[in-house]
Amino acid sequence: MKVSNVGPGRGVEKSKKKQAASRASDAFADDLKQVAADGAEPAAGTVGGGIVAGVGAVLAAQQVGDATDGRSRGLLIDRGNRLLASLEDLQVALLDGSLPKDRVVDLARALREKRPDGDDPRLNEILDEIELRAEVELAKLTGRG
Secondary structure, eight states, rough: OOOOOOOOOOOOOOOOHHHHHHHHHHHHHHHHHHHHTOOOGGGGGGGHHHHHHHHHHHHHHHOOOOHHHHHHHHHHHHHHHHHHHHHHHHHHHHTTTOOOOHHHHHHHHHHHHHHOSOOHHHHHHHHHHHHHHHHHHHHHHHTTT
């Protein structure tokens, strides 16, 4: 490879970007001097407000539910509905005078299922009441009551 057109190097020149940045920083320094001369409150006093706003943002983010919140609530409601339907089926079967063993087994199985966790205390209370009623009915039917 042949290098041609080699000559003396160019001198160092200030770039236009650096000159513009230098002017901008001079203007900022002038603004700071003006604020100090006017006796305005120092900028350090605003740091506390930023921290409070940051904490508020964190707390707000914690209150926002994730994708599983609605799902777990739906699972709890479905569980309650299934238990109520089983209790209703047992009631109808008892009134008819024919109580199939499979309905009792289905109710017992539904009660043994692991209950999904829920954050809604009122919904948990309602499910506790439904499960208690189902356990009482199951105990009556199996002779454990």
